[in-house]
Amino acid sequence: MKEVSTHQKTISLKQRRAVALAATVCVIVIFWYLWRRESSRLGAPAFFTGFTLLAGLVILALLGARRRLPMLPLGKVSTWTQIHLYVGFFTTAIYIMHVPAIVAGGMFEAFLSLVFLMVTASGFYGLYASRTLPKKLTAVETQHRFDRLDWGRNQIAAMAEQTYSELTEPSAREVLQTFYQRALSPFFISRPSLAYVIVPSGTRRRKLLGDLKELDRYLESDGRRVAGKLAALVRRRDDLDYQFALQLRLRCWVVFHSILSIVLLAAALIHMLIALRFAG
Amino acid sequence: MRQDKLDFPPSPGGDRPGDRWMASPRSGDAGQSPRVLTWTGRRRRVVTVTLLVVSVVVFLVIATVPSATIIRPGELATPHAQILAGAVTKEKCAACHTQASLSPVSWFLSAGDSHRDVTQDDLCLKCHHRMIPENLALAAHNVPLSVRVELTEAVRLASKNSGNMGSGSMHRFIPDAAVDQNKVSCSTCHKEHHGADGDLRAMTNDQCQTCHSSRFGSFAKSHPDWNGWPYGRGGEIAFSHTTHSQKHFPGWKSGAREFNCATCHPDAASSSHADGARVGEVVRVASYKHSCQACHEESMNIQAGEGLDFVSLPTLSAESAREIPGWPTASIGFADGVVSPLLELLLRADPAVSGSLRRIPNGDIARLPVDDPAVDKRLARVAAEIRKLINDVDQNGQSAIEERLLEIGISTSVFRPVLRSLPPQLIESANQNWFGDSVDSIDQPLIMASPRGRFRLVAADDGDLLGSSLLNSGGDADGLLENDLLRQPDDSSPLLEDQLLEDPLTVQAEPMRATVNDVPAASLVGLGGWYRDDDRLSIRYHGHGHADPVMVGMIETFAQLNDGDPLKQRFFQGSFVAACVSCHSAAKSIPSRWTAQAKIGKQNEFTKFSHRPHLNVSALGDCVFCHRTRSAKDSVNDAITLAAVSSTNEEPSDFMPLDRQQCADCHNAKAAGDDCTTCHRYHLAP
Numbered sequence: 001m002k003e004v005s006t007h008q009k010t011i012s013l014k015q016r017r018a019v020a021l022a023a024t025v026c027v028i029v030i031f032w033y034l035w036r037r038e039s040s041r042l043g044a045p046a047f048f049t050g051f052t053l054l055a056g057l058v059i060l061a062l063l064g065a066r067r068r069l070p071m072l073p074l075g076k077v078s079t080w081t082q083i084h085l086y087v088g089f090f091t092t093a094i095y096i097m098h099v100p101a102i103v104a105g106g107m108f109e110a111f112l113s114l115v116f117l118m119v120t121a122s123g124f125y126g127l128y129a130s131r132t133l134p135k136k137l138t139a140v141e142t143q144h145r146f147d148r149l150d151w152g153r154n155q156i157a158a159m160a161e162q163t164y165s166e167l168t169e170p171s172a173r174e175v176l177q178t179f180y181q182r183a184l185s186p187f188f189i190s191r192p193s194l195a196y197v198i199v200p201s202g203t204r205r206r207k208l209l210g211d212l213k214e215l216d217r218y219l220e221s222d223g224r225r226v227a228g229k230l231a232a233l234v235r236r237r238d239d240l241d242y243q244f245a246l247q248l249r250l251r252c253w254v255v256f257h258s259i260l261s262i263v264l265l266a267a268a269l270i271h272m273l274i275a276l277r278f279a280g
Numbered sequence: 281m282r283q284d285k286l287d288f289p290p291s292p293g294g295d296r297p298g299d300r301w302m303a304s305p306r307s308g309d310a311g312q313s314p315r316v317l318t319w320t321g322r323r324r325r326v327v328t329v330t331l332l333v334v335s336v337v338v339f340l341v342i343a344t345v346p347s348a349t350i351i352r353p354g355e356l357a358t359p360h361a362q363i364l365a366g367a368v369t370k371e372k373c374a375a376c377h378t379q380a381s382l383s384p385v386s387w388f389l390s391a392g393d394s395h396r397d398v399t400q401d402d403l404c405l406k407c408h409h410r411m412i413p414e415n416l417a418l419a420a421h422n423v424p425l426s427v428r429v430e431l432t433e434a435v436r437l438a439s440k441n442s443g444n445m446g447s448g449s450m451h452r453f454i455p456d457a458a459v460d461q462n463k464v465s466c467s468t469c470h471k472e473h474h475g476a477d478g479d480l481r482a483m484t485n486d487q488c489q490t491c492h493s494s495r496f497g498s499f500a501k502s503h504p505d506w507n508g509w510p511y512g513r514g515g516e517i518a519f520s521h522t523t524h525s526q527k528h529f530p531g532w533k534s535g536a537r538e539f540n541c542a543t544c545h546p547d548a549a550s551s552s553h554a555d556g557a558r559v560g561e562v563v564r565v566a567s568y569k570h571s572c573q574a575c576h577e578e579s580m581n582i583q584a585g586e587g588l589d590f591v592s593l594p595t596l597s598a599e600s601a602r603e604i605p606g607w608p609t610a611s612i613g614f615a616d617g618v619v620s621p622l623l624e625l626l627l628r629a630d631p632a633v634s635g636s637l638r639r640i641p642n643g644d645i646a647r648l649p650v651d652d653p654a655v656d657k658r659l660a661r662v663a664a665e666i667r668k669l670i671n672d673v674d675q676n677g678q679s680a681i682e683e684r685l686l687e688i689g690i691s692t693s694v695f696r697p698v699l700r701s702l703p704p705q706l707i708e709s710a711n712q713n714w715f716g717d718s719v720d721s722i723d724q725p726l727i728m729a730s731p732r733g734r735f736r737l738v739a740a741d742d743g744d745l746l747g748s749s750l751l752n753s754g755g756d757a758d759g760l761l762e763n764d765l766l767r768q769p770d771d772s773s774p775l776l777e778d779q780l781l782e783d784p785l786t787v788q789a790e791p792m793r794a795t796v797n798d799v800p801a802a803s804l805v806g807l808g809g810w811y812r813d814d815d816r817l818s819i820r821y822h823g824h825g826h827a828d829p830v831m832v833g834m835i836e837t838f839a840q841l842n843d844g845d846p847l848k849q850r851f852f853q854g855s856f857v858a859a860c861v862s863c864h865s866a867a868k869s870i871p872s873r874w875t876a877q878a879k880i881g882k883q884n885e886f887t888k889f890s891h892r893p894h895l896n897v898s899a900l901g902d903c904v905f906c907h908r909t910r911s912a913k914d915s916v917n918d919a920i921t922l923a924a925v926s927s928t929n930e931e932p933s934d935f936m937p938l939d940r941q942q943c944a945d946c947h948n949a950k951a952a953g954d955d956c957t958t959c960h961r962y963h964l965a966p
Contacts, residue, residue, distance in 0.1 A: 037455050038458070039484075039487070040454060040455060040484065040486035040487055040490055041454075041455040041456060041457050041458045041487075041490045042457055042458055042459050042464075042468050042469065042487055042490055042491075043458035043459075044458075100353075100354055100473070100474050100475070100478075101354065101475070104352075104353060104354060105352055105353070105354045105355045105473075105475070106349070106350065106351055106352025106353055106354070107341070107345065107349055107350045107351075107352070108350045108351050108352075109351075109352065109353050109354075145291075145297075146319050147295060147302055147318045147319055148291050148292075148295075148305070150305035151291060151292065151305035152288070152291070153305075154305055155288050155289065156288075159286065159288070229286075232286055233286065236286060251319060251323070255323050255326060255327065258327070259326075259327055259330050259331070262327075262331065263331075263334055274351055275353075278377050
């Protein structure tokens with residue numbers, strides 16, 4: 001019974017997306033017709049699409065306002081996000097109707113075009129990221145708040161140092177000392193590399209764990225216990241770095257998208273004033 | 281217990297989502313370490329710094345880069361870009377935008393007096409006023425509303441007659457125009473800033489038709505028939521293609537010279553008549569020398585050889601002549617003669633005489649009733665004015681004629697070739713020969729000024745043509761001249777007393793009057809020119825050859841008269857004038873047009889056409905493919921229904937009308953295109 005309910009929910013989500021997409025396409029078609037109609041009747045199609053575009057940008061910006069006003073009963077953020085998503089599709093189509101060239105010729109208009117295109121591209125990336133990164137983040141065993149990742153990283157490094165110091169048997173200490181000092185200690189102490197942050201992978205993790213496993217045959221039971229604990233710390237640290245990389249990516253995207261959105265809105269308002277001033 | 285089961289201490293508290301600061305994670309005791317920025321704090325800092333940087337960059341750009349470079353929604357179209365290429369940056373925008381001459385601060389303020397009521401359309405017309413009438417620049421098609429209403433009705437009727445009103449599909453759903461048709465701004469149709477390749481004249485069919493009440497679908501299926509177009513638009517040269525092709529040049533029958541369209545309509549580029557014309561354009565009419573002279577020169581000269589009077593003395597009755605001092609004896613008798621059109625025109629300067637002239641039917645004095653004292657009085661008044669005219673010209677020359685023309689509102693510029701060719705000495709000699717050299721003031725009592733001795737001298741001269749005139753040859757048997765005062769002058773009559781009889785100057789004039797050439801005067805000017813005809817007591821002009829400047833001047837002078845003026849009609853009915861205007865039918869219009877004007881490039885018609893692209897199609901290289909002359913096989917109904925009606929002579933065109941379907945074979949959406957703007961222009965020049 002529970003499976004059926006889950007299945008129904010999945011279908012419902014797909015249907016909801018299909019309906020939303022169909023509605024968006026219908027609205028775009030309607031506005032396309034109105035745009036052509038305005039053009040055919042020698043009206044001002046550029047003003048029609050321009051003000052529509054500006055209105056779309058304002059609606060898109062309202063998502064940020066909604067997030068900053070959680071105390072007001074303005075509906076769920078998820079609903080606002082869905083609206084944001086489809087209005088984004090809509091404004092992209094209106095932009096294509098509005099501009100004579102994808103990138104305008106004048107300095108300001110070219111800047112405005114590029115900002116719009118960057119916001120649009122980042123929005124589509126955000127759509128992709130919001131569909132993939134959360135799954136990756138939840139696949140990791142432990143969840144961390146972003147601001148506490150450094151604290152967690154330090155805790156893991158401290159625990160690794162403490163674990164290594166627990167090793168009293170000389171032969172085992174001799175086996176692990178060099179590996180710990182050359183490989184494990186820098187791994188636990190240092191922050192992840194930029195390459196890892198950009199493209200997080202399991203290569204580093206597999207290499208360290210493989211090397212630790214190779215040392216097992218030279219260790220007694222106590223040494224193996226310590227090595228196993230160090231391996232657990234390696235996995236924990238790698239998970240943490242993975243969380244860091246993905247969360248940082250999402251957060252950087254949000255900052256990039258929001259900063260450009262502010263610039264875009266301001267530039268669009270200036271463009272509107274210029275267009276009104278120079279019209280006719 | 282699993283080896284990787286790790287127990288970490290709980291995370292330090294004290295930080296909340298949204299806080300900008302938190303304790304350093306490297307410290308075990310949060311109170312002893314400096315704070316560090318949270319992600320929220322770092323994000324706000326990044327956003328702030330970024331916006332500040334953007335603002336500074338924007339400020340620097342505005343301060344250093346010209347506004348025309350910053351604000352430019354797109355490149356100009358090539359024609360405008362070329363014109364403005366040399367202008368300084370600020371003037372480039374201000375050429376079309378009054379706002380561009382103002383600072384951005386003033387955008388939000390009043391434009392000021394200097395730009396008040398100056399619209400973008402005014403700036404457009406600053407350059408384009410030569411092509412577009414300024415008073416109608418914003419009216420649809422640059423024509424008044426009344427004209428548009430007429431055209432709309434004409435199109436509606438044409439559509440109805442074509443039976444195409446119901447055809448077409450989507451054109452019924454074209455929305456109504458968003459603009460006032462009496463105030464259509466230039467930018468409504470001409471969209472700038474679409475780049476160098478942008479077509480400023482690009483218009484869709486829907487955009488063209490949005491203002492129209494009668495709308496069409498495709499050209500092939502729905503466009504109304506155009507009936508007689510392109511015929512019937514008037515022409516400057518009267519020419520029958522039917523008779524020339526089928527009667528005068530029936531080459532297909534006899535093997536003689538074949539009628540060839542290119543003889544009169546050669547390629548403009550190879551013709552000397554169209555300098556700079558592009559290859560493929562067709563000359564509307566070739567020169568007279570190339571196309572007409574071979575056949576029409578001789579007949580034209582014969583017709584023109586009849587000549588035209590400048591002045592001719594009418595024959596007055598004795599009662600009338602008695603009132604004119606020095607009126608020639610040869611012009612005394614029954615009231616007769618014709619007041620030539622040119623003479624009547626010059627006499628119109630006097631309103632009283634003008635009224636008398638209007639009472640002479642067709643200028644023919646012989647048609648006036650006889651024995652009517654009022655008629656005699658009017659004739660005397662006319663004759664006196666003729667006498668005065670000759671006297672004026674004798675004394676003042678060309679200016680006397682110019683003044684008379686100006687008094688009746690005739691422009692003298694076109695008449696000057698006539699004046700230049702007319703020697704004042706001819707008038708002077710006529711004055712002396714006809715009226716004697718005692719030119720007394722005609723304001724004196726006429727009867728007192730009559731030189732009695734003149735008539736005796738003329739009548740006694742054997743060599744004079746008057747010797748065989750009615751006055752002499754009639755003899756005593758002519759009852760009409762019995763007791764005629766002229767034949768039997770009564771010296772005792774106080775009316776004929778003349779103190780000048782004994783004047784030695786009068787006596788010296790006798791040899792001149794006795795010298796009369798036996799050769800007809802007209803034969804002396806075989807190559808054309810002015811001459812004095814003492815037989816008819818007239819000064820005449822004989823034309824010769826094509827484009828005689830004197831005839832051109834006379835015709836253009838009379839063309840200025842109202843079409844309803846009987847004098848104008850009489851002048852153009854003269855055979856001598858008809859020699860010119862029978863072919864140059866438009867010479868009678870104001871202003872006179874002598875040469876056929878090329879229709880291509882003219883801006884006063886909705887429909888435009890160029891032969892150039894069509895003649896590249898091999899089948900269309902044969903003119904007859906489109907322009908088929910009407911033959912006997914074509915029914916009259918076809919000719920009347922289909923054919924054009926010439927605007928000048930209202931006779932059916934000698935061409936069969938063009939078939940729309942014939943054009944539509946190529947002009948469809950898949951081939952040569954069927955856009956409205958392919959064949960129609962929007963702006964109509966006056």
